[in-house]
Amino acid sequence: MKRSPPPGDAAPGGGGGESHKLWGGRFKASSAAALVAVNRSIEVDFRLWPFDIRASQAWAAALQSAGVLTAEESRAIHTGLGKVAERIKGGELPIESDEDVHTMIDRLLHAEIGDPASRLHTGRSRNDQVATASRMWAMAAAAAIDSEVRELQSVMLEHANGLTDAVMPAYTHLQRAQPVSAAHWMLSHFWPLQRDRERLASAMRAASSLPLGSGAIAGSAYRVPRDQLGESLAFAKISENSIDAVGDRDFIADLLYAIAMMSVHLSRLAEDMILFGSSEFGFVRFGDTFTTGSSMMPQKRNPDALEIARGFAARSLGAITSLLATLKGLPSGYNKDLQDDKRILFEAVDSALLVLPAVAGGLAESAFQIDVMERAVSSGMMATDLADYLVGKGVSFRDAHAAVGNLVRAAEEASCELDELPAARITSAHSMFGADAREWLNARASIGRREVAGGTGPNAVITQIEAALALITRTPYS
Ligand code: ARG
Secondary structure: OOOOOOOOOOOOOOOOOOOOOOOOOOOOOOOOHHHHHHHOOHHHHHHHHHHHHHHHHHHHHHHHHOOOOOHHHHHHHHHHHHHHHHHHHOOOOOOOOOOOHHHHHHHHHHHHHOHHHHHOOOOOOHHHHHHHHHHHHHHHHHHHHHHHHHHHHHHHHHHHHHOOOOEEEEEEOOEEEEEEEHHHHHHOOHHHHHHHHHHHHHHHHHHOEEOOOOOOOOOOOOOOOHHHHHHHOOOOEEOOOHHHHHHOOHHHHHHHHHHHHHHHHHHHHHHHHHHHOOOOOOOEEOOOOOOEOOOOOOOOOEOHHHHHHHHHHHHHHHHHHHHHHHHOOOOOOOOHHHHHHHHHHHHHHHHHHHHHHHHHHHHHOOEEOHHHHHHOOOHHHHHHHHHHHHHHOOOOHHHHHHHHHHHHHHHHHOOOOHHHOOHHHHHHHOOOOOHHHHHHHOHHHHHHOOOOOOOOOHHHHHHHHHHHHHHHOOOOOO
């Protein structure tokens, strides 16, 4: 494609420090500086370059199949793009006139191979080009996040393995509820991350649809073999509609949602850990390398990594909201509003990749205080067990609940624990209470009774650990 540069623009084919533009023939005056500044996206999209180069190499091959390029031209473009990649890898930086990464690569390709470079942009537009490179980037990003999530899951599993015999209170409404195995609590943070990995895999599948060949909006006028093109770029399928393909950013929304949900899960884990690490709880001691001190209070050890993870959730909720707001009410096809999709996506992915290893590291070096946890389990937490004792004797759960409730009140009034009530007081609460009732106020026995699948019983937890282990040894998208 030959372009006539607008007045003031250097001729194409330059490179180095010369100006280079992919459009301009129909303009008499050159763009206003304020437009250039606001329209420029290279600071954001520069990182798409490896994908844009690969997609352009594949496009050159497709143009050859369509009879647009000779084998020689296609080869020259392919090699030239390889050299451009080397130059960028070697530190080549954008110049003033590089509106976006596609312009920069086009400029450098002209500098490398001259004329045949002008034929590469036949039948394609930056609209299908940027959608293609963004999808490739998103797939790689989802895989990178998945592997960090898996790292964090392994840390959780390691802790779970060491905590199978530890007993701790489980909380509802942040009030002591029932005793559980500490491994069971740890694994309660594993499964949400597993669902996040499934969401990441599904976002990856959504991204794996090739837009290239859609042109600006109506589809390429050249008979490029799109199926082959998609296969060569490792896409699972090709897009079905060119108008949809250039304006579809659902795959970014899917990935941002997966990240947002994952960040919410991280923030809940972080909150549990921060609470448990406070002196009031004392269930966990943080290590040295993922905590910070205070410039004023010498005694402080602050769980900054976890707090940053909690804060990250706020930003990822902002990211998905921001993208959906961009898409809402947008006319079909490509609109420049879409240029901001990458700013939002890159920021969210970068943050996720910073936060995940920090949470994994902080968790790995945390030491759970098994004795403190167990001491926090009081006999009142086994009130349900005492009611279950009566149920075992044929009493209805409602009557049992009332009788035990009565005992709880008695203990509260006597300022003692449930198991400190005199035996006679217990038996007086219901005729079916026998001398063995107090044995049901034992935490380990309570845990032992919960061998239902998914429960906190020791064998159920071992089964759970085995299932979890099997999941982190394979990737959900493979
Ligand atoms: N830099 C643009 C983006 O990121 C590339 C597509 C531009 N298309 C256009 N017709 N101006 O969205």
